[in-house]
Amino acid sequence: MKHQTIAVLDFGSQYTQVIARRIRECNVYSKIYSYKTSAKQLQKDGVIGVILSGGPSSVLAPNSPQADKKIFSIGVPVLGICYGVQLIAHLLDGKVEKSKEREYGHGTLTVSRKGSLFRGLPNKLRVWNSHGDRLAKLPTGFSAIASTENSSFAAISDEKRKIYGIQFHPEVDHSEGGINILENFLRKICGCKGDWSMADLARESIENIRKIVGKDRVLLGLSGGVDSSVAAALIHKAIGRQLTCVFVDNGLLRLHERELVVDLYKRNFNMDVRVARAGSKFLAALKGVTDPEKKRKIIGKTFVKVFQDSLKRIGDAKFLAQGTLYPDVIESISIDGNPAATIKSHHNVGGLPKSMKFKLLEPLRELFKDEVRALGTALGLPKEVVWRQPFPGPGLGVRVLGEINKRNLDILRKADAVLHEEMMESELYYKVWQSFCVFLPVRTVGVMGDERTYDNVIALRIVESKDAMTADWSRVPYEVLQRVSTRIINEVEGVNRVVYDLSSKPPGTIEWE
Ligand SMILES: Nc1ncnc2c1ncn2[C@@H]1O[C@H](COP(=O)(O)OP(=O)(O)OP(=O)(O)O)[C@@H](O)[C@H]1O
Ligand SMILES: O=c1[nH]c(=O)c2[nH+]cn([C@@H]3O[C@H](COP(=O)(O)O)[C@@H](O)[C@H]3O)c2[nH]1
Ligand SMILES: NC(=O)CC[C@H](N)C(=O)O
Numbered sequence: 001m002k003h004q005t006i007a008v009l010d011f012g013s014q015y016t017q018v019i020a021r022r023i024r025e026c027n028v029y030s031k032i033y034s035y036k037t038s039a040k041q042l043q044k045d046g047v048i049g050v051i052l053s054g055g056p057s058s059v060l061a062p063n064s065p066q067a068d069k070k071i072f073s074i075g076v077p078v079l080g081i082c083y084g085v086q087l088i089a090h091l092l093d094g095k096v097e098k099s100k101e102r103e104y105g106h107g108t109l110t111v112s113r114k115g116s117l118f119r120g121l122p123n124k125l126r127v128w129n130s131h132g133d134r135l136a137k138l139p140t141g142f143s144a145i146a147s148t149e150n151s152s153f154a155a156i157s158d159e160k161r162k163i164y165g166i167q168f169h170p171e172v173d174h175s176e177g178g179i180n181i182l183e184n185f186l187r188k189i190c191g192c193k194g195d196w197s198m199a200d201l202a203r204e205s206i207e208n209i210r211k212i213v214g215k216d217r218v219l220l221g222l223s224g225g226v227d228s229s230v231a232a233a234l235i236h237k238a239i240g241r242q243l244t245c246v247f248v249d250n251g252l253l254r255l256h257e258r259e260l261v262v263d264l265y266k267r268n269f270n271m272d273v274r275v276a277r278a279g280s281k282f283l284a285a286l287k288g289v290t291d292p293e294k295k296r297k298i299i300g301k302t303f304v305k306v307f308q309d310s311l312k313r314i315g316d317a318k319f320l321a322q323g324t325l326y327p328d329v330i331e332s333i334s335i336d337g338n339p340a341a342t343i344k345s346h347h348n349v350g351g352l353p354k355s356m357k358f359k360l361l362e363p364l365r366e367l368f369k370d371e372v373r374a375l376g377t378a379l380g381l382p383k384e385v386v387w388r389q390p391f392p393g394p395g396l397g398v399r400v401l402g403e404i405n406k407r408n409l410d411i412l413r414k415a416d417a418v419l420h421e422e423m424m425e426s427e428l429y430y431k432v433w434q435s436f437c438v439f440l441p442v443r444t445v446g447v448m449g450d451e452r453t454y455d456n457v458i459a460l461r462i463v464e465s466k467d468a469m470t471a472d473w474s475r476v477p478y479e480v481l482q483r484v485s486t487r488i489i490n491e492v493e494g495v496n497r498v499v500y501d502l503s504s505k506p507p508g509t510i511e512w513e
């Protein structure tokens with residue numbers, strides 16, 4: 001069945017995929033297109049609505065990304081968000097100017113005319129802004145339908161031609177009523193019926209995997225984490241025994257992780273799972289390295305080397321499958337040459353070596369974690385897999401700050417096991433996004449049993465998040481923190497101080513490196 005489709009034209013916003021996922025949340029199928037896509041192509045694909053994303057450029061700058069102007073006359077509704085609305089004004093006969101007051105963060109939106117876009121919403125909304133330009137003059141046929149403190153044109157519409165524009169970001173979590181505004185656009189304006197679901201996504205990606213892989217074989221990097229497990233389940237449904245999973249023991253795993261994963265897979269899946277023991281290879285390659293980006297690149301490269309070596313044992317495979325998700329991608333690379341900035345090189349994306357003989361197969365590359373969990377549930381995966389906390393591929397390699405060696409790794413493993421036990425015990429493990437320890441290469445003075453100690457520090461990082469794009473430190477009860485701290489200092493030799501990380505993301509990131 002062909003679903004009703006909404007096109008999202010990407011102008012390089014950090015939030016383009018967030019727009020796409022909000023649309024999916026409304027049970028509507030959406031596809032991201034390059035901003036260069038012609039109106040003719042969109043017509044040919046039968047899209048029933050177009051959303052223009054935000055973007056880092058200014059429409060006033062020479063060579064800024066432009067859309068095909070004909071999209072306004074093919075008879076499908078258009079919604080411009082931020083850069084998108086500025087582009088509408090710029091391409092039609094309105095005017096955009098540099099604003100004196102940059103609007104960043106929360107603002108109060110006052111709706112003056114509800115029309116179809118704001119139907120059912122209150123007159124005042126707290127919305128999230130992020131822009132420096134603003135509309136100075138409306139194009140012919142448009143009227144202002146909402147304003148903020150700094151702009152009388154915070155939302156505009158031409159109801160006749162069904163062209164809408166909003167200066168704030170309805171797609172981000174912090175915009176009150178944002179999802180309702182998008183839903184109004186989809187349902188009331190574009191006429192979407194909501195004919196798409198996660199089960200459709202599963203079915204379609206299984207068909208797609210079959211088409212791409214054909215009779216070739218696939219090696220999947222299996223970590224036992226949520227993403228690679230869901231990817232494995234999908235690919236296994238598609239091609240069965242053409243799939244071999246390789247779990248790499250990279251020496252950077254948590255206490256008993258290898259045994260746990262092997263057992264988990266034996267109990268729950270009927271897949272071909274192999275273990276590659278490569279701890280000494282990783283540790284040798286990381287010897288003496290302290291720079292976080294260097295560590296990540298070395299780990300990424302070594303992973304691929306290990307995968308390539310394992311072909312000798314399991315036979316040739318054309319594809320390397322990974323459970324890469326969208327947040328891994330957006331932080332690692334720029335999309336379509338647009339300058340979405342590199343934050344850190346996730347080992348499975350920016351950390352991959354340039355020359356690699358595998359073709360990548362990454363069926364979850366456009367999804368967010370909570371969507372992957374929904375997909376895993378739709379595929380019938382057990383809770384202990386779907387709801388495991390994320391654990392980054394570089395593992396303890398990016399949690400032992402400074403030099404990675406066996407002593408420091410062992411200390412971290414023991415401390416981390418204590419935290420894990422206490423999180424389970426207090427039933428907080430599944431309530432938070434992640435809870436883990438970080439080894440600091442810092443020694444501080446303490447006193448234990450009347451004796452002076454001079455030992456390392458362990459930092460506790462416990463965060464809450466929906467999709468890892470933003471996060472806040474968790475307000476864990478003091479009693480739990482106290483138990484964890486006491487136990488770590490008593491039970492883990494080499495540690496005499498425990499601290500709690502109070503940074504949110506942004507400006508911090510979840511991992512320390
Ligand atoms: N120890 C490992 N052995 C083999 N592949 C791995 C290993 N660690 C990570 N990978 C690969 O790198 C990908 C990205 O790792 P990442 O940690 O983001 O995902 P995950 O482990 O599948 O899920 P989660 O985010 O829940 O930990 C994985 O999906 C997997 O393909
Ligand atoms: O597979 C991975 N490879 C990596 O290189 C990597 N770096 C960070 N993470 C995980 O991604 C989420 C966001 O992390 P940051 O806020 O630290 O960027 C958090 O859930 C992190 O644990 C990684 N996962
Ligand atoms: N978030 C955006 O789309 C920003 C648009 C444009 N770069 C501005 O600053 O106004």
Ligand SMILES: [Mg+2]
Nearest residue numbers: 225391392393
């Ligand atoms: Mg993982």
